[in-house]
Amino acid sequence: MSVTLLYIEDDREIGSAVSADLREREYAVRWLESGEGAVEAAAGCQLVILDVMLPGLDGFTVGQRLKRAYPNLPVLMLSARTSIDDKLQGLEFADDYLTKPFHPDELAARIEVLLRRTGAVLSIPLKLKHLMVYEGDNRIIEAASGKEILLTGKQFQIFSYLLRHLGQILTKEQIYEAVWGESYIEGDKTLMVHIRYLREKLELDPAAPEIIETVRGIGYRVRA
Amino acid sequence: MRQPGFFRKLHASLLSRYLLIIMTALLFIPAVLVIIPLTLNMAQEDVPKEYEKYQDIKELEKIWHKEAAGLLGSSPERINNRLKALSSAYSLAAMFWVDGEGRTRLSLESADPRLWQQNERRPIPPVWTAAQAISFMKKSMAYNPKPMNIVAFVGDRAEAGEGFMVMQIPDAIIERHYFDGMSLRFTLVMFVLFTGFMVVSLLFFIQIRKRLLRLETAMAFTGEDGVPQLIDPGKPDEIGRLETAFNTMVTELAASRAREAEEEGLRKRLVSDLSHDLRTPLTVIRSHLHILGKEQLTGRGQESLKLMDERIESLGVLIENLLSYNLLSSGRMTLKPERKDVLRLLRESAAAWYPLWEKEGFQIEIDLEGEPLHWNVDESWFRRILDNLFQNIVRHARSGLYVGVAVEDREGERVIVIRDHGQGLGSGSESKGAGLGLSIVDLLLKRMELGWKVDSTKQGTTIVILSLPHGNLNKI
Known part of the structure; x- marks a missing residue:
């Protein structure tokens, strides 16, 4: 199309x-x-x-x-x-x-x-390393096994926010405020905890993440 | 036409008005001196009718002496009768007479003893010795109130040796009291006059004070445009002229503000048009370079296209800086400082530059952990400062392949530190073109009351941005 x-x-x-x-x-x-x-x-x-x-x-x-x-x-x-x-x-x-x-x-x-x-091209599946992401249908498939990965509400919101800003580095404040809709308070570990669970589900090796990259001192990024 | 001119002049000067008040007050003193005796004469009518015949003491003395002269050689009975007759004519006075041997022969009391105050009328000795006569005299001098004693020798001669006769008039009915009343009235009139003068002076100064305060209020309160409001000029005196001068000043200030705003608008439009006219051809060249790049070209050709593209990018930055500098240095830009977490702005700005640094192969160290650092900054212009500094690193410190952004403690203050390992700002070709960007940084930091220190050597440059004591909201 x-x-x-x-x-x-x-x-x-x-x-x-x-x-x-x-x-x-x-x-x-x-x-x-x-x-x-x-x-x-x-x-x-x-x-x-x-x-x-x-x-x-x-x-x-x-x-x-x-x-x-x-x-x-x-x-x-x-x-x-x-x-x-x-x-x-x-x-x-x-x-x-x-x-x-x-x-x-x-x-x-x-x-x-x-x-x-703005979701104008959501029908095109996005290939991220070992994952296929169907943003329009809110589905994430592990390409090799064809298995669907299920995320909780907050995990999904964080992941889609990162996907919408593909290639951009987002600060902790930006992600927190977009997902939770309230001001980020310095030292709050909530986002870190959610990212850790998200990685456990998405990454092949959560200790060496490939999908959600940590940019030291700034925030996180999902690269195309 | 002289009169209205004079009054206008009087009306037009506070000094002459106050002088008029003082002159009026001064003129009143002689006026009072004339008015008081007048009121005194009028007050004489206040003396009761039955007291009137006692007021002229000289006349009474004359009558008494005449009566005494007429009684020369008279028998005691005749003198008694005459005294009784006189007593009925002057019923309020007391009378007695003493014969040649010093014996008191007749003592007639006053018809109204209430007029006599204590001590005024003392017992009259039945027999008069020289000592008693002197004692009587002394006593009537010593006591207060003292009755008026009119003494005449019978026959009006002491040598006649026929004794003497005395008429005693009580103090209370003598006019002197009324005169005392008058002096009270005089004091009262003077008091009223001086109070009146003080009240008029006070009102005069209160009015001046009120008008000055109104002027002060008008000066202190400024409208939304920062210009005070016009005030109604009142009387055409000194303060009125001050008000008129103030209005003139306000009008001129407003006109000058309007002119400034107009100039600001003109300059902005000029800069904006200039920017458009310079950038449009550059955009055309750039898109055509891109088209050219798709053609079959040798490696050298591609290399030269890449160089041209980079130069166009630099030109774009240069235009941006040149025009920004023009606006900033002419003071034509308005900054809107707000309390912002600068660490957050730093993280966001670094996030935007990160991909480029990565692409250029920079080693990147970012350490912005810890509590938010709130400074009073204009967000978009603060981003501009960071953009200029980061841009300089990419363009002029590329050889160092290092960028460090950190928040550090320096002498108890948290400061922002931006480091590179380039060849330093002062050295050769690498620093060319950095000047304008840094001038903008300097202008903007000054406008936001932030300070900066640059430590540049051949091994690299360290830029420290710190909040000057004024602008630091963290301390509050």
């Missing part, structure tokens, strides 16, 4: 080069040169790439309108601006932010992370 992206960029040279690159990466791209008709064009799209400086309606206004029409549609802002105020203003509704000049690989990587985070 092909993923459709809505790309709004007024600069033709950038627009054509980026659309071509994204098409090569097997995305269907709808490219608009202004914010006019963006809401209608977004129907059926899985993600929006939005330039901040547009003729007529600026990117922030277009983004806010899109979010109002499709609250679950991820929006990635592209900006040629510097000011941090813009970033904050943009990120209030945007899901991610990339500054020009960006490398096309960087853009592709961000798109992938966003699609995964």
Whole structure:
């Protein structure tokens, strides 16, 4: 199944080069040169790439309108601006932010992370070392034996949070606050205990974890 | 037109108004001196009618002496009768007479003995010796109150040797008392006047104080824009002029704030446009380099494309820093410091940089354990500081292949320490371009009341960030 992206960029040279690159990466791209008709064009799209400086309606206004029409549609802002105020203003509704000049690989990587985070590509099973993860069905299968691994609620929540931020290092505070929904208190061992049980279930050798990696001094990471 | 001008001038000066009050008070003293005798005359009417004939002592003396002269050579009976007649005319006075031999012949009491106070009327000796006469005189001088004694020799001559006659008027009916009452009234009027003067002065100063306080309040309280509110200018005197001057100042301040805000907006827009104009072509070049990279190229060609791509990345960073520095150094950026756990910000920032360090093959040591470290920082700008420092390590200290981020104790304070093993900030090609990023770090740290120390040698650089006593919330 092909993923459709809505790309709004007024600069033709950038627009054509980026659309071509994204098409090569097997995305269907709808490219608009202004914010006019963006809401209608977004129907059926899985993600929006939005330039901040547009003729007529600026990117922030277009983004806010899109979010109002499709609250679950991820929006990635592209900006040629510097000011941090813009970033904050943009990120209030945007899901991610990339500054020009960006490398096309960087853009592709961000798109992938966003699609995964918002569950737009959940039907594709994720292969992690010896595991096959079907995020859409909440199933984790040990590839070699075909055996399903069952997780408790909290273990599953922690694992899916790490999966949604695949490749990103997440701090203890970030994981705790996302899963438990309350402020992390320094010295709290709850998360460590849960990670230990999670590893016992997921890892081939829990003493030398391969799936959930500890990044010393910072937090945890699941690498693709 | 002179009069209104004069009054306006008077109205327009606190000094002249106060001088007017003092002048009025001073003018009242002579006025009082005129008014009091007037009230005195009026008060004479207050003397009861039956007392009136006793008020003119001189007249009484004249009458008494005339009567005495008329009685020269009269028989005692005649003198008795005459005295009785006089006593009925002056019934409130007491009378007696003493003959040539010193014997008291007749003593007539006052018709109203209540007027006589104790000691005023003492027993009259039946026989007068020289000693007794002197004692009578002395006693009537010594006692207080003393009756008015009018003494006349019968025949109005001492040589006649026919004795003397005395009329005694009680003290209580003599006008002197009324005059005492007058002096009380005088004091009262003066008291009222001075009190009035004090009250007027007090009101005058209370009014000045009230207006000054109002002005002070207006100066102290500022609106949301940090500019005090305008106040109603009252009277056109000194304080009124001060209020007008204050209003002018506030208006100018507000205008200058508006101008500043406008300049800030203009500069931000300029920077933003500049950024856009520089980055757009760079983005185009970068995407085309990427397209070019997919073509068949030799190893050298690929190498040169990679180099160009890296340079574009650096240019992007340079533009970011240049424009940020422009905004920051002109003081056109507003920071919003909040109490934040900087260790958490450090962990999150390090987490973002970690993959790049890993890719470059850095040895990474992160030690941010322990209690949260709360400093008063603007979160996004603090991240910017860390980004600049970490970026410098990747770009300028790559040769050391080491990055260390830690929280350490230095002289009892917890500080942030960022280390690399590069060739140091002062050395050769590696440090080129680091200056701008570090200038931004310096500006931002100063704005957040944080201090930093850089210890850079050929073996590496250690940057210590510490909270200056002002900004440290952990101490509170």
